[in-house]
Amino acid sequence: MTTSRLTSFTDGVIAVIITIMVLELPVPKAPGTAALQPLTILFVVYGLSFVKVGIYWSQHHNVLQASKRVNGQVLLANLFFLFWLSLIPFVVRWVGEAGITRDTVLAFGVIMLLCTLSFALLLSALLKANDEDAPIVKAARRGRKGQITILAYLLAIGAAFLWPYVAVAIYVAVACMWLVPDKRFERLVD
DSSP states (O other), X not given: OOSHHHHHHHHHHHHHHHHHHHHTSOOOSSSSGGGGGGGHHHHHHHHHHHHHHHHHHHHHXXXXXXXXXXXXXXXXXXXXXXXXXXXXXXXXXXXXXXXXXXXXHHHHHHHHHHHHHHHHHHHHHHHHHSOTTSHHHHHHTXXXXXXXXXXXXXXXXXXXXXXXXXXXXXXXXXXXXXXXXXXXXXXXXX
16 A cells, blocks of 8 residues: 555645644634734644644655555554544643643643654554664664653653643644754655
8 A cells, every 4th residue: 555645644644733723723812912912822832833743744755655565553643643643633632721820731732742753653553564664664773753742741741740831832842843954765766
């Protein structure tokens, strides 16, 4: 089975996730920019989540572009990844409405960690589905960003219990780390 159908399906689901996130942003009833001030936290968490979903979309594109084939295990791993990704709009709304609290920041971190772990599971399934000469196998051998991300999220989840803003800073740092282009997959596919 080729990767094109899985790519199209995932692109559609991610587009829906982003659409749901933006539709959750309430329109202020009062005129003027002062009416936006109570929504500041919601806009910040929306922006961070939009970046995170965009990074996952980009990484998903890269790993499938570098893969020659997918199988049933890959399809299930992809659904598992999309399940956790689909919970991001819920946690965005919760943080936006309740504010930066221990529980909301903890929930955000747990969802981000589960997205990362499920993406790692998807990557593992893709590596098993492809031969040793596939570009994904060569590219996946290098790089430590995924491991650093998992450790950072575990640290942030622990920090959320006492210092929610420290956890938020870690979440932002992880997003910034992934904004630096990862050329491993692009070089092998071009």
